[in-house]
Amino acid sequence: MGNRTQAQRDAMTVEIGYALVTAAFLALGVFLLCAAPVLALDLAGGAARGVTMAAATAAGLAFVARVVRVLWRYGGGGGAGQPSQPGHTRPDS
Incomplete structure (x- = not known):
């Protein structure tokens, strides 16, 4: 990997934080959207548990997908990485 500067380490820390926070909000939204039928249709028992489990699964997948992306x-x-040398707009050919 090589040595990284403090600025590079800070940038990675910020990017990880951004990924986790946006993934948490996305997962919450997906869960609420998928679990809405439980409240809207007044589901009970096994149906409510099934929909809630499906919503939790979808939320977990959305969280992981967002962080990875x-x-x-x-x-x-x-x-879409950075150019190989400062001032260059394209990678070296």
Whole structure:
């Protein structure tokens, strides 16, 4: 990996925090959206548990997907990384 500067470590810390916070909000929204039928349709018993479990599963998947997407794009895995040298607008050919 090599040595990283303090600025690079700080940038990664901020990016991880951003990924976790936005993923938490996304997961909450997905859970509320998926679990809404429990309240709207006044479901009870097994149906309510099933819908709630499906909502929790969808929320968990949304959380993981958001964190992976943000960190993947930050790390340059998506091909949109920083130029190889300062001042260059394209990677070296």
